[in-house]
Amino acid sequence: MENSFRISNDIASAETLTSNFYTDDDVFESSKETIFARSWQLITHTKNLKKHNQFPFTFLDGFMNEPLVLTQQNDEINCFSNVCTHRAHLVCLESCDSSILRCRYHGRTFELDGTMKAMPGFENVKNFPSQKDNLDSISTLIWKDFIFVSLNNKVDINSVLADADHRLQGYEFDKLVFDKTQSTEYIIDSHWALYCENYLEEFHIPFVHKGLTKDIILDEYQTILLENGVLQTAICSDGEDAISLSDSAPDSDKKMYAYYYWIFPNLMLNFYAWGLSINIIEPLEKSKTRIKYLTYTLPHKKQPNTDGTDVGTIEMEDQAVVQSVHQGINSRYYETGRYSAKYETGVHHFHKIITKSL
Ligand code: FES
Numbered sequence: 001m002e003n004s005f006r007i008s009n010d011i012a013s014a015e016t017l018t019s020n021f022y023t024d025d026d027v028f029e030s031s032k033e034t035i036f037a038r039s040w041q042l043i044t045h046t047k048n049l050k051k052h053n054q055f056p057f058t059f060l061d062g063f064m065n066e067p068l069v070l071t072q073q074n075d076e077i078n079c080f081s082n083v084c085t086h087r088a089h090l091v092c093l094e095s096c097d098s099s100i101l102r103c104r105y106h107g108r109t110f111e112l113d114g115t116m117k118a119m120p121g122f123e124n125v126k127n128f129p130s131q132k133d134n135l136d137s138i139s140t141l142i143w144k145d146f147i148f149v150s151l152n153n154k155v156d157i158n159s160v161l162a163d164a165d166h167r168l169q170g171y172e173f174d175k176l177v178f179d180k181t182q183s184t185e186y187i188i189d190s191h192w193a194l195y196c197e198n199y200l201e202e203f204h205i206p207f208v209h210k211g212l213t214k215d216i217i218l219d220e221y222q223t224i225l226l227e228n229g230v231l232q233t234a235i236c237s238d239g240e241d242a243i244s245l246s247d248s249a250p251d252s253d254k255k256m257y258a259y260y261y262w263i264f265p266n267l268m269l270n271f272y273a274w275g276l277s278i279n280i281i282e283p284l285e286k287s288k289t290r291i292k293y294l295t296y297t298l299p300h301k302k303q304p305n306t307d308g309t310d311v312g313t314i315e316m317e318d319q320a321v322v323q324s325v326h327q328g329i330n331s332r333y334y335e336t337g338r339y340s341a342k343y344e345t346g347v348h349h350f351h352k353i354i355t356k357s358l
């Protein structure tokens, strides 16, 4: 299909992505291959492979529905197709600890590196086993103990991650602890990309987030475009909630309130003084999106949660505007808009990456 979406490189003359990107069934369907199969998805933390060395999961459950399994052997983590090479039963059905993968349908076994090990009843089968009988291997990437996987590995996210490594020197990544009580999932009535667009601009902050507006110096808010990513930074209005960084970090002389990293297409890593909040924006349907909302806290640090500046309140404020935009984008009277050249460089960057991918 010829991609008819174009975004001018010059934000001052550009028009936004046309509404059929959000409303057309074929565009949504083809985004599985053009955007999501190529992308890196954050799956879990290495801690979740400490107890069980086999970790089955579904890549973009409800959308791509690809059954995969992570395995750990010594210190090596790998990912494989979780589909048995015999007749396609799923191999690993739940997290477990075992030195082999065993399919329960007819007993085929695999090594933790995906190689077929044994198969009963195949004594007279010719040219068996072959390469085809091994589990397909899936690309993995581990950053700060977070495990990412990609089906096609076509979106390079190394420079975004390197940017975070550089700016967040001294951030206590190894002390982050998953906080189940502050983690949840939301299903919203919106196209996934609208959620990302809202995240990528500061323009709405004074209109939508009154609480947050008090906590940060809006005039010093910055949006930095990266390869397959965007970083937004906010500075504290008072020093209380400043992120502690080492002296070698580029912003060590500033009272940093937050680093908001977005990684194309659907991952948000929000670093605060109290810890890390992660949003993974998963398409379900054109008009339905799951937001995985994960909280990792640093020891002895607490999220502010009294005066409308906690991340839960901000999340609700964002979801409300995103769902309103979704209604509007489906209107026959809306096709495209213009960008604020001052405040919407992140959205423009996102739209350009999308049109290049399609
Ligand atoms: S499908 Fe797995 S052994 Fe038959």
Ligand SMILES: [Fe+2]
Pocket (backbone or CB within 6 Å): 198, 199, 204, 205, 208, 209, 314, 318
């Ligand atoms: Fe917002």
